[in-house]
Amino acid sequence: MPSPLLHALAAVAYLAVACIVLYASHLPLKQTHTLYLPALLDNCTWIFHEYLPSPWEMEWTSGVASLQADVCGHTDPEKSRAWIEDRDDAVLSHFRFTNSCTSDHIMMVPIEPLVGLTRHPYFCLRGEAYLVDKSYMLPAQALAKAPTARHLLFDVGASLYDEGSGGASQRWIVEQYPGEWDGIWAWEATPLAPADVWHRIPAHLRPVYHWYNIPVNADGNDPLRFIRAVATRADFVVLKIDIDNSPLENAIMAKLLASDDTLALVDELYFEHHVDVAPMWPYWGRIPGTSLADTYALFGELRRRGVVAHSWV
16 A cells, blocks of 8 residues: 555646646647646546547548548648658647646647558558558557556457568557557467467467457357456557458457447457558458448447447557
């Protein structure tokens, strides 16, 4: 149990941070997005307050029905450069979190805007070399929550740890976050040799690694059921879904959105949403009855409900 002296010191620290926040609240957002204020006591966490789409994202969200007819033609080169190379808050969107110990303490977490194809804008501007480039995403590394929070990853469509059709996606996600992982659950439908799977996993992850070389489904082998059984709201939970089976992926996403309790367990989500949009026809084919507007609606809802949701590759 913390001593009275530690509590007194924490109180003084909170007052000092409150002064910083009061000052920072009068600064342009450009100067405040990296002001990540830590939880000073073990029982303090960051609580989602609101999602703040950038003006650029709002332009695309309101106009996507017409913009998607020539989505690459409408991809702004200057704003894209500001996003990718400058991480400029004028084009990035943000989540606002408040500290559970005092609502005066805020944290602004930047995220890539929902614009264009909702993937790397240089794919439209510079070509196929950027098709599966992941550098457009801004993982929420600041959302470590309480110091005692467990870090849990649920990877649906895991391929191999250091190899996959879109690159080493599993390793990429693991390496985006500071600290150690307390549990990894990975599903892959393609039959793979267990020894090949095993030797690629870093030694420090093997004790917490769970591998299922079978397809997921929306019933008995439902990854959301695993999340509900294993995770708590105190944990930091990352979910990735990319199995190239749109009906099943959409069914899992519908179940996630239909359950407030399950959605509250997921902090960060990576999902490649396949729809009928011309630049992606060579890779996804035609998907009648869908459009890019569906992607904007899906990710917009996820973000407004507090999930740091990324359009995956």
